[in-house]
Amino acid sequence: MNDYLLTKIEINKCMNTQIEIILLVVSVLFFLSILAGKASSKFGIPALLLFLGIGMLFGSDFLGIQFENIQLANMIGTIALCIILFSGGLDTSITEIRPIIAQGVVLATVGVFLTAILTGLVVWWILGMTMASAGIGLITSILLASTMASTDSASVFSILRSKGLHLKNNLRPMLELESGSNDPMAYVLVISFISIIQQDAQPNFWLVASLLLFQLVIGAALGFILGKIAVKVINRIEIGNDSLYPILLFVFCIFIFSITYFAKGNGFLAVYIGGLVIGNSKFVHKRSSLNFFDGLAWMSQLLLFLTLGLLVNPREILPILIPGLIISFLMIFVTRPLSVFLCLLPFRKMQVKDKVYVSWVGLRGAVPIIFAILTLVADIPHSRLIFNIVFLSTLVSLLIQGTSLALVARWLKLAETPRRIRKMDSFDIDFSNDIKSVTSEIEITAKMLENGNQLMDLSLPDQTLVVMIKRDENYFVPTGKTILKGKDKVLIITDNHEALIETYKNLGLENV
Numbered sequence: 001m002n003d004y005l006l007t008k009i010e011i012n013k014c015m016n017t018q019i020e021i022i023l024l025v026v027s028v029l030f031f032l033s034i035l036a037g038k039a040s041s042k043f044g045i046p047a048l049l050l051f052l053g054i055g056m057l058f059g060s061d062f063l064g065i066q067f068e069n070i071q072l073a074n075m076i077g078t079i080a081l082c083i084i085l086f087s088g089g090l091d092t093s094i095t096e097i098r099p100i101i102a103q104g105v106v107l108a109t110v111g112v113f114l115t116a117i118l119t120g121l122v123v124w125w126i127l128g129m130t131m132a133s134a135g136i137g138l139i140t141s142i143l144l145a146s147t148m149a150s151t152d153s154a155s156v157f158s159i160l161r162s163k164g165l166h167l168k169n170n171l172r173p174m175l176e177l178e179s180g181s182n183d184p185m186a187y188v189l190v191i192s193f194i195s196i197i198q199q200d201a202q203p204n205f206w207l208v209a210s211l212l213l214f215q216l217v218i219g220a221a222l223g224f225i226l227g228k229i230a231v232k233v234i235n236r237i238e239i240g241n242d243s244l245y246p247i248l249l250f251v252f253c254i255f256i257f258s259i260t261y262f263a264k265g266n267g268f269l270a271v272y273i274g275g276l277v278i279g280n281s282k283f284v285h286k287r288s289s290l291n292f293f294d295g296l297a298w299m300s301q302l303l304l305f306l307t308l309g310l311l312v313n314p315r316e317i318l319p320i321l322i323p324g325l326i327i328s329f330l331m332i333f334v335t336r337p338l339s340v341f342l343c344l345l346p347f348r349k350m351q352v353k354d355k356v357y358v359s360w361v362g363l364r365g366a367v368p369i370i371f372a373i374l375t376l377v378a379d380i381p382h383s384r385l386i387f388n389i390v391f392l393s394t395l396v397s398l399l400i401q402g403t404s405l406a407l408v409a410r411w412l413k414l415a416e417t418p419r420r421i422r423k424m425d426s427f428d429i430d431f432s433n434d435i436k437s438v439t440s441e442i443e444i445t446a447k448m449l450e451n452g453n454q455l456m457d458l459s460l461p462d463q464t465l466v467v468m469i470k471r472d473e474n475y476f477v478p479t480g481k482t483i484l485k486g487k488d489k490v491l492i493i494t495d496n497h498e499a500l501i502e503t504y505k506n507l508g509l510e511n512v
Contacts, residue, residue, distance in 0.1 A: 056309040070376045076307050077370035079254075080300035081183070082271050084366075086253040087297035088180040089275020090290055096173040103350070104177035106343045107358070109216075111178070112149045112185040114339040115331075115362075119145035122330050123389075126323050136382055143193040144386045147372045148331065148393055150186035151179040152365030168414050169354050175361050183367055184219060184269035188212040190371045194378050218265025223273025226256045230274065231281040245285040246292035249278070301366070308369045312391050320385065324392035331393065332401065336362035353412040360408050364390075364397035426470045426489040437493050438500050444488040448507055456480035459506040464494040 097104065120142030127136045136144075156179035166172070192211060230252040239245065253271055260270035279290070317324070337359035344355050372390040375383040409415040427441055451457050455466055455478050469478050470489040484490075494500050 053309065056312060056314060070311075070373060073307050073311050074370070074373050074377050077304060077366065077373060080304040081268065081367065081370060082253060082257045083250075083293070083300040084297050084304075085180060085183065085268055085272040086256075086275040087293045088176065089272045089277075090279035090293055092173070092176060092180065092276055092279065094276065094280045096170070097177045100170045100174040100177065103344060103347055104174050104181065106346075107174075107178040107340065108150075108182035109185050111339050111343045112182050113189070114342060115335055116142060116146040116149035116186070116189055118335040118338060119148065119327075119331050122335060123327055126326050126330070136385070139193060139197060140380070140382055140386075143190065143197065143375065143380070144389060146186055146189040146193055147375070147386065147390050148364055148368045149189065150182040150367055151175075151361065152363050152367045156361065156363055156365075166415065167357075167409060169351070171354060171357060171414060175358065178358075179363075180272050181269065184216055184266040185212065186367070186371060187266065187268060188215055190374055194375065194380060197380055198378065215264065215266040216269060218263055219260055219267065219269035220273050222260045222263060222265055223256060223270035224277055226252070226259065226270070227274035227277030227281075230256075230278055231283050234283045242285055242288070246289040249289045249293065250296065252278070304366045304370075308366060308391075311373075312388070316384070316388050317392055320388050320392065324389045325396065327389060328393040328396035332362065332397065353414065357409060357412055357414055360401060361405065362397075363401055364394040366394075368394055427468065427491045437495060438497055439491065439493050440500055440503075442490045442492060442507065442509065444484050444486055444490060445508075446486055449484060449486070453484050454480065455482045455484060458484075460492075461494070461499055461502050461506065463496075463499040464492055464503045466490050467493050 120138070123144050124136065124138050124141035127141065156175055167175075188211060230249075233252075234245065234248060237248075239248070252274070256274040257267040257271045260267040283289075337356070340359040340362075341355055344350055344358070368390045369387070372383075372387040375386050380386070406415065427439075448458060451459070458466075460466070466478055468491040469476055469482065469484075470491075471485065471487075492500075492503065494503060
């Protein structure tokens with residue numbers, strides 16, 4: 001009996017030790033990834049690429065963390081992608097995407113299909129010349145291409161927004177709409193070709209097309225309906241604890257995906273449409289909920305790319321380095337641009353340079369690797385080869401396209417100078433999106449006080465008000481006769497960005 005108890009105690013100690021080691025490793029990985037995110041903004045390297053690099057560094061080929069759980073990686077990828085797409089929908093303004101909905105939808109559907117077919121033919125040709133012994137057939141080649149056919153939303157949202165890139169001609173909302181809504185098309189193609197290969201049957205393209213249409217229609221319909229229901233529930237329910245409203249929004253995200261899955265629709269499209277509906281509606285605690293999902297989406301990207309980095313074995317990349325690089329470059333410079341130009345032919349008002357930039361933002365990221373994991377889960381022949389080529393193509397895309405988005409935009413003269421607002425460090429205040437007023441923080445300088453040291457002496461436009469002052473560690477509401485001192489932090493509120501820029505100019509501040 002004593003031996004049994006001792007054995008049980010030892011087992012429990014071992015399990016607790018393993019949990020503590022796992023938590024320690026995860027915390028270190030997350031911390032290093034956060035530092036990598038900071039470095040990315042400083043040096044212009046996509047944070048997602050650094051996350052992948054950290055995962056690979058800690059993987060089996062370097063520091064020795066063994067991670068071969070394909071099912072767990074698939075589960076993490078699915079949940080993370082749901083959160084990323086839902087957050088992308090929440091942050092997308094219908095007003096911004098309305099003028100370019102047609103272009104975005106065509107790119108998200110026809111564009112993905114053309115990219116898959118054209119790249120599939122390229123893959124079949126290249127692998128047939130360089131790796132004939134692998135015996136890769138045309139259907140498997142198209143399956144491989146289908147995993148990479150969609151523009152990755154996590155990469156596009158992260159890079160465009162982290163770089164603060166302002167694009168002309170509604171290009172940014174078009175790119176975000178395409179990347180947020182084209183994953184379902186690629187997903188259905190991947191699932192369909194996996195099914196064809198497993199059944200060893202001749203492809204029934206009419207069946208694939210009808211399945212695709214059915215899943216997209218069900219996904220879009222349920223996303224819209226459940227999004228509307230979510231808004232009504234959030235506005236009518238009285239939880240009592242305000243901090244639970246963002247959690248409630250997260251619950252709806254997972255609920256929309258799950259219900260759509262059981263209805264045989266496309267859950268990824270549903271969560272994006274659901275997020276789009278909810279984000280463009282009025283509901284209680286909207287600002288805090290959106291901020292919560294911004295952080296959750298970032299953490300999901302971090303966890304997702306770390307997991308994928310741990311999953312890959314760099315030594316397996318070496319044998320496919322040459323064909324993988326050829327496929328990657330042909331996809332960047334040939335098949336993606338050809339698909340984009342064919343899709344945008346009907347839109348004659350679009351300039352050539354706009355189409356060139358859309359072609360260049362064909363970023364690969366987490367989604368292609370997640371789809372490649374599906375081939376591993378299904379145990380498709382050559383699935384590991386598919387995974388390795390997709391992983392290499394993702395690295396090449398992030399390294400070449402991801403690091404040059406701002407440079408290419410400036411080269412094509414498509415980048416606008418953003419109107420930036422000074423960040424508020426001393427005032428933790430935020431307004432709802434429904435309130436169009438703009439707030440900013442200003443530090444009082446000696447030059448501002450040359451015409452007098454009272455608040456009324458400041459040269460402020462009529463639309464601008466000073467609502468609070470921080471002096472040392474004290475906060476107070478001023479009046480016109482309040483005496484200002486150097487180093488005072490002033491919180492101003494004004495009607496719009498134009499009035500804010502005028503305020504900066506009047507006070508002798510640069511718009512930075």
